[in-house]
Every structure is written in structure tokens, then in C-alpha cells.
Amino acid sequence: MEPVQAIVLGPAEWAARRDAHDVRVAGWVEPHLERAVRREKHPVLDFLFTYYNHSPGALRRWHPGAGVVLAGDPPHRRWSGYVEVEDGVTADPALSGTRARIARDTLALLEATAARRPVFGCHGMHEWAMVYRLSPEQVRHSAVPLRLPSAEVDAVVESAPLRCTHFDAFRFFTDPARPLNLLTPTRGAMPDLEQGGCLHTNMDLYKHAYRLSPLVPSELVADCFALAREIRAVDMRASPYDLADLGYPPIPIETVEGRREYVEHQRDFADRAAVLRGRLIGTIRPVVDALRPAGTAAR
Template identity: 55%
Template sequence: MPPLLSTAPTVLPEREWRAREADHQARMETWLGPHRARRQAGATHPVLDFLFTYYSEPPGRLRRWHPGVGTVLAGAAASERLNWPFYAATADGVGLDRAAFLDKRRSAVGWIEGLLGGTASRPGQFGCFGLHEWAMLYRPEDGEVRHPLPLRLGQAGTDAVVESHRVQCSHIDAYRFFTRAGAPRNTLRPTRETQPAMDQPGCLHATMDLYKWAYKLSPAVPGELLADCFALAADVRELDMRASPYDLSAHGYSPVAIETPEGKAEYVAAQRGFAARGGVLRERLLTVCRELLDGA
């Protein structure tokens, strides 16, 4: 007999949650279908594969819709979820087993809450112009080029852009990929330990990482929130690569030429829009964290 949940959550009728589940699966198929087709064909994509390689959530789990913490699924069909991790029965149906989830992930939930809350408390910085991607290609040595793609300005032109700008990347998971020559040009020295104190809402990588925190909190995160975070990460990834030194015209992407005033303005406008979208999602993720921890 599965353990009983200790709280009295909101109960979703089977017709309602089945409809939400179907909507989620159809929405995620927008990305999962093309990704599956590429894998079957042995093809790669320099922009979109990042969402499935750098980020580690398997496509099968992305298709799974969850109601999230505080909600129970009614109806006989919900019983199949008793075989899913962190689900348990109540008198009204099946939902998240908060106690079991926190038993395994309490420290992770607390760390994510601290990171997201700290990021939300800071003003966004919008003067980096995506130069992290350029510093990842600055005077590369053997093995330091991550993507076999042509450069819009060539190697000398790419190096010149880095040398003529102030590089100020605050995100450890961008900075750690800088070349050995590029890392000293950064004005900041982000580390994993300082990440909760350095991440800020204007950073494209911090915004993309909202998707990571959503799946790290799964199944406590509602499927709709996970999908919103994934969609934002996909949009941000596109800007990140369009503003990079790579020539992606063969893949249908026009450049955001951040080496020009017009390109900088285009980048900052998009960056501000993503920061606004990310701020809303960050607060929703914080609500999940706090409901988990406060309701324990």
C-alpha cells in the first residue's frame, strides 16, 4: 500500500487533468518531434541540440505532465502514476509525495531557492553583449573549439572583437568554457561557490537555467511551468548563438552583429525582454520551492 500524503491538496477531476496532460504533450512535441527525427537520421543541430545535450533531462521525461506540489489527480487513470517516482495515494486520488521528495532532495530545493531568490533580488545587467561566446573562441588552442562551424569574421576578426570590448561575464557555466587565453580577459571570476551571489536576471545563461531548475524540481513543478521554462530556454539559446561569432546562415539564422552599435541595441532589447519573461518564471519556481519547504 503506497504511503498516504499528509496534506489536503487541490483535487483535479480526471477530465481536466487528462486535457492538461494532452496539451502538455502536444506542446512539447514541437521540440521533441524534430529532435527525435534528427537523432534517427544521425543529424545534429548547432543551436537546438544544446537543449538536450548540455541540459540532461531525457525527452521521455519531458513528455510527462505533472500537476505539481499541492495538487491531486482524481480518477482511476491516476493510479498508473503510483509507479512513478515521488507519487503517492490520498483518499482523493494520487499526487506528489512531498515527504519522500524532500527526503531525497531537501538540500537541492533549499539551494535552488537561495539561488533563485538571490538572482531575483538583484538588478539585471545588460552590458555584456553576449561576449561570453566570443571569449570561448578567443585565440583557441587545440581542443578548445566546441562547434565545427565557420566564423563570421574569421579567427582574427573574432579575436579583435574580444580585444576591443570589456568582457564581464558573471555566470560560471559560461565562464568555465572560456579559452585559456579568454578567461583572463573577463573582469569577473565566477565560481560554483559564488554562483548564488553572482547570478543576475539579465544574464542569458541564468535565464536559460530556469529550465534546469524546473526539471531538477520535477515532479513538484507543474508541467505547464516546465514547458514555459523550456520554451524560454529555446528562445534564449537562439539569441545566444545568433549573437555569437559563428556563421549560422546555412541553418537559417541571421546574425545579431554585436560588434556594431545596431547589433548591440538589438541584443540588449532582446535581453531585456527575456529578463522580464524569466522574472515571472523565476517567481513561479520560487513559489514551488517555498510550498515544498513551508508545507513539509
């Protein structure tokens, strides 16, 4: 069924948007693929391609988003997730099963996070907790040296309570580090704990965007990717790893000055992520509202 008040894009319009997206994303995708051919790994630039389940090819594929009809003969006509309508082809807004659950859960999580005041007191200690009491050869990025001896890294972790609110960071803490955290995040508790000051929460906007493709416009997916890319750089600069040779000077969160710098980045990312979160909510809410049985009031 054709969306209400659908926007119709002619062939020249949608081709221009598709091409602009491809040029933008190619700057991220192609270097990653070139490193893969050379069997090189980059702890910052490759993270979004390896941690998140969205392939470079999928990121490069352009979708106009829900409520947009592509006229003419776009390749989307032959893609799954699209349906033909009177004026062309559009992303199918009908969701069921797992896809419907993901849409509902994502909207609930985004709205809960948006309603919660950001917290800026963790100082990026999650990466330190992931190497706590490990020998250098045991750490996740063993090819990258630590900035401090292991004993000093452990002392930094022990110097103050850990305040991580994000389950997907907490689950990588070493066993001895978990009891040092003030909270015990679980996946089920994410709607109660996620908050906009968390770097990983804001990186996850990329995941929330691509998981609902093709209903989320690719420009918004790319905007989330771009922010996540910046956040990952700060995340690793504040870590105990020494990435200076790769062009990432440390943010020494073991010092007062370093913690102050980290919080400045947190606040900037929180503000920018709030805008993207609002755009995602505005995109997903009509899709979820359409899933509700007739007569059910929207929240």
C-alpha cells in the first residue's frame, strides 16, 4: 500500500542522492577494504566494520527511507524490502515478527535515552577495565602497546569506582574488574540505564539506524556512522593503548587535565547525538505507530 503523503523522487533526483551517498561512504569503505586485502588491521578505523553487523557493501547501498517513492526504474525495484506502488517503488512499511519487535524495542530504547539526563563521570574507564589485571599479550589489541605498565594501568582502574552504564562495554570487562563497577548492566536493563553521555551509547545510534534499513534513509545512517567514527577515535585516545604512531595522541584520563578534556568531548558528542537520536525517533515512530492495532493510542 502506498504511504500517506509520500514524497515522489524522479530519476534525476534519486540518482543524485544515490551518487552523493556513494561518494561520501566510499571515503570510509574503500580504505577499509584495501587494508583487508593487505591483511592490515586498524584498531580505530576498522572498528565500525568489525564490531557492528553491517557490511561495507550494505553501508554503501543507498535507501531513500520510509515514505519516499522512487519513480522510473530504480534498482530498488529488485531489492527485498521494497514494494511497487502507483508512482514507482518504495520501502515496504509493513513489518512483522522479528523486524516489528526490533522497531518497537529500538524506539523504546531511543525515547528512554532521550528522556534521561546525560552523565559525564565515567571518564572513559571502560577500556581500562577491559585490560585490568591482564598481561600485555592477553589484551584485545595485543598488537598495540599500552601507554603505561600493566601495574600502573591496574592502579588507575583501582583509583576510583567504575561508573559504566553500557552493557555492551561492561560485558567486555575482565572478571576482576566487574565487581569494581557501581552498576551491573544487563541487556534487559538497557532502557533503564542508557544515557546520552556514554560514548558507546552514542556510537550505537549507527546500529539502530542500519538495523531498520531500508526504512531509515541512508543519509541518516551515514550521519550516525560519521559521528560514531569520531567517537571511536576519542574512545581509543582515552584508552590505555598507545596510538600516537597512528596519529591519535592520548587523552590521559589518569590526570585531571585528561579527564577534563574527555568530558569536553563527551558533552560535544552528547549534544550531536541528541540531534541524531531525535531524527531516528522521528523516522521510526510512524513505522511503529502503524504496527499498533486500530484504536490503540500512540504514546
